[in-house]
């Protein structure tokens with residue numbers, strides 16, 4: 098079977114017919130055909146997120162996806178390619194700091210199982226960056242906080258142990274929740290079934306309780322001379 102890998106240039110490899118995951122095919126090529134091929138791998142069981150790439154343009158975990166004949170393997174989109182299929186995680190790590198995606202002020206409350214359940218799914222992110230690769234807003238604006246970060250903000254803003262929810266909400270007003278187009282691509286590609294789009298919608302509702310509103314809506318003028326300008330006391 099044949100597969101094309103996007104490196105500095107596209108390269109076609111022919112490997113023996115068989116049933117391979119994408120990662121097994123990459124390992125076969127590296128061991129038997131080209132030792133310079135670079136890709137990330139870790140747990141090989143869909144837990145660490147390090148082998149994310151695209152196959153025929155769709156974000157996948159290489160260790161959990163079977164390769165078909167004539168498919169094209171490429172690095173994730175919208176992130177810096179270091180070599181072949183290896184991409185940088187610098188941006189996502191910078192954003193973790195920038196958006197303070199952790200407990201800012203500990204409430205000292207004890208979380209019950211019910212409390213933990215409310216933020217369970219958001220806590221399952223494996224940092225694979227597939228959602229960033231699929232996001233049309235991040236593609237054109239690298240200052241956009243991005244789907245994973247916004248899900249993580251949701252997670253900490255709703256944590257019973259957090260007593261400073263407002264600071265989380267304040268930090269995502271610029272290049273954050275209002276820039277998302279709600280296209281849902283991030284939810285479609287997430288291997289852990291997070292739904293950042295839903296979390297963003299929930300964060301918009303929470304923002305309204307702190308007096309924020311969609312800046313695009315706030316700057317709109319409506320007919321009849323009425324202007325629904327931003328009202329900080331809303």
Ligand code: SF4
Nearest residue numbers: 232277278280281283
């Ligand atoms: S729903 Fe929003 S965050 Fe998710 S991919 Fe679309 S624009 Fe990006």
Ligand code: SF4
Nearest residue numbers: 222223225226228287
């Ligand atoms: S939210 Fe999903 S797709 Fe995005 S980094 Fe986390 S696990 Fe990967």
